Amino acid sequence: MGQGKLSGENLPGYEYKKLRWGFSLGVNSSWYTLEHSQYYIDKIKQEPNFTVNEKFGIGFNVNFITTYRLSPDVVLRAQPGVGYHSRAVEYMGSFEGSENGMKLQEVNTFSGELPLLVKYESKRRKNTQMYFIGGIKPTYVVGGPKKGNPEVLQIKPFDFSIEYGVGLDMFYPFFKFSPELRYSRGISNIHEPYESLYNNSIQKLGTNTITLYLNFE
Template identity: 60%
Template sequence: MALAVVLATVAQPTFAQRTIKGENLQGYESRQFRWGFSLAMNTSWYQLEHSNSYVDRLKTADLSDDISMNAKMGIGFNVNFIGSYRLSPDFLIRLQPGVGYYSRSIEYKGDVTAPGTTEPSEDGAVLQEINTFAGEFPVLLKYESLRRKNTQMYFIAGVKPSVVVGGQKKDNEILQVGTTDFSVDFGVGLDMFYPFFKFAPELRFSRGITNLHKPVDNNFNNSIQRMSSNTITLYLNFE
């Protein structure tokens, strides 16, 4: 992904030299329909709300027990199609269906046993990783600023329903989460017009509002009352 950004930046002066005068893709920003695709890299994590039983354990535990439960970030990727429809000179509706790979984990320290055993883990910690593939169906509203030669800033916001389509293990010994999510998305991007296509790097934040906690009677799930997703994604959009 980083290589693509570097190549696009280096190539911009070369493309600019090929234009005679004025703007690339003249009138493109006024088209009623647009089509394209996007490649992206994401970092995501869970936001935890601990259960009452977990809080009670903290109150009664000896300091040497070092009881803690923390969410860890992971790296993933996204591939999406883009379809945009212009509502007015400044606003567009964008549909961006696709698939995303997400890697999230939770580290549990203290009085904990390793999955599938009755013995404590050797280092006193267990890392529960949850790697999933999800089908995504974002519906977004895009606001575009005035075009200045071959660049144009924009803001984007909307909602993103998603459903897990693979990757998650079905084992009651480990942490389990729900298979459907609903998030609120918002971000900022820069449209860059080249002679034959439009390239737009975009940074977007997704805040899940669905409680992903799935009650299972084990050491990990009993410590959680609510669990939601957070994701920061760098999109490379091509239209």
């Protein structure tokens, strides 16, 4: 029988260990939720073709994992790490030097993040176990747009998100592998007011991220 198959019961009793460690790799898709300002409303009355819309971007995550079992079904997980997120806002209108009237403000950031999550596990079936997970994630940008540049969309460095998702624990002879899909919704307004066309058109920015994590413990 091939080594890759889950035959018999691997790591018996592992799901009941009090304390576990691991790491995770992730790929994410991120975008903003934006709320237009009064400046924007006034501008489209003068320039009806002027629009401001969010765009998706792709990034990645690298995290460590520490889990502590609270009960037979519930685990507390801390997942500190770093994330690279690429988000953009597209401006359409009359811009000098632009043939198609479009300006794209890409906001690429490196952030330190600390998800604190509660994981609810179903009953283990041989070598698989479904679970639901949810919690909070504080984030701090350590590398992003240059501050005070009127040609760049300005954002605040701190964000706070609510996260929830679903995953599958798969027990192998020497480790546990868990693909996990998680959605993160920022509840902070990260827009930094600044006197420029790109910033005046927006009064509120929130973050959205869908991440596919590959967890190893």
